[in-house]
Amino acid sequence: MHAFQHSDGYIKWLMQSIKNVVQGKREVCLLCGAAKSNQTTLKLCAKCVHDIPWIKHLQCMHCGRAAHCPDCKRNEIKYIHANRSAVSYTPVMKQWLALYKFRGQEMLLPLFVDMMIIGMETHYHPLLAQRKANIIVSFVPTSRERNIERGFNQAQQLAEGVALYYDLDCMQLVDRIQHTEKQSRQNREQRKIALRDAFHFNPASTHVVSQWRQRRVPMIVLLIDDVYTTGSTLNACAKCIVQALPDAVVYSLCWSRA
Ligand SMILES: [Zn+2]
Numbered sequence: 001m002h003a004f005q006h007s008d009g010y011i012k013w014l015m016q017s018i019k020n021v022v023q024g025k026r027e028v029c030l031l032c033g034a035a036k037s038n039q040t041t042l043k044l045c046a047k048c049v050h051d052i053p054w055i056k057h058l059q060c061m062h063c064g065r066a067a068h069c070p071d072c073k074r075n076e077i078k079y080i081h082a083n084r085s086a087v088s089y090t091p092v093m094k095q096w097l098a099l100y101k102f103r104g105q106e107m108l109l110p111l112f113v114d115m116m117i118i119g120m121e122t123h124y125h126p127l128l129a130q131r132k133a134n135i136i137v138s139f140v141p142t143s144r145e146r147n148i149e150r151g152f153n154q155a156q157q158l159a160e161g162v163a164l165y166y167d168l169d170c171m172q173l174v175d176r177i178q179h180t181e182k183q184s185r186q187n188r189e190q191r192k193i194a195l196r197d198a199f200h201f202n203p204a205s206t207h208v209v210s211q212w213r214q215r216r217v218p219m220i221v222l223l224i225d226d227v228y229t230t231g232s233t234l235n236a237c238a239k240c241i242v243q244a245l246p247d248a249v250v251y252s253l254c255w256s257r258a
């Protein structure tokens with residue numbers, strides 16, 4: 001669907017919002033248009049806030065999963081130092097992401113950024129205690145074809161939002177070479193092969209490399225993506241970064257953990 005076409009959900013939201021504004025309830029839920037709850041800083045109603053499955057207690061300290069994790073035992077995700085995610089990828093979260101991603105509802109971006117910041121505050125305190133100048137925020141690139149089709153890269157938008165909030169530099173350190181087939185249609189082995197050559201270090205950021213080499217301080221890269229599924233995409237990106245910047249330590253923050 002074209003980014004500027006409005007979905008039925010959007011029209012419904014708009015009508016509900018107009019009704020609430022007319023009735024004097026100025027602040028409305030970004031997702032369903034009901035009156036905003038004053039129990040939260042998020043622009044959501046009480047019901048929508050209640051639906052958020054925040055990740056609070058981790059079972060896997062590597063990928064930040066709230067449940068038993070067989071993935072990390074395979075030891076394939078070795079270029080990512082640690083991943084943390086704000087929420088679990090439940091069917092409701094899947095719907096929210098679809099609203100933001102596929103229906104062109106870019107107005108949901110502030111909500112997703114706010115949720116990323118809550119994830120950051122919950123899980124990455126030690127990271128935030130580092131000197132700001134030593135951290136670079138980056139993101140998983142999408143293929144050009146998909147960027148054109150969707151009109152924006154959600155990982156980049158989230159990264160820019162997080163960087164802006166914490167006053168950190170944001171830079172595209174990794175570029176995507178080929179259009180890999182939708183990950184959901186591939187099995188683990190196919191995915192690995194497709195990802196092997198999918199990314200390379202972004203030539204536009206090589207000046208960063210030389211600057212960092214001169215400074216001789218370890219660089220922390222915070223890679224941003226929307227959903228952590230197997231970690232293989234993030235790992236492939238982190239590999240490019242570590243190959244170009246051997247001293248870099250790559251952390252990742254995703255909006256949700258599948
Ligand atoms: Zn709501």
Ligand SMILES: [Zn+2]
Pocket residue numbers: 060061062063064065069071072073
């Ligand atoms: Zn894990």
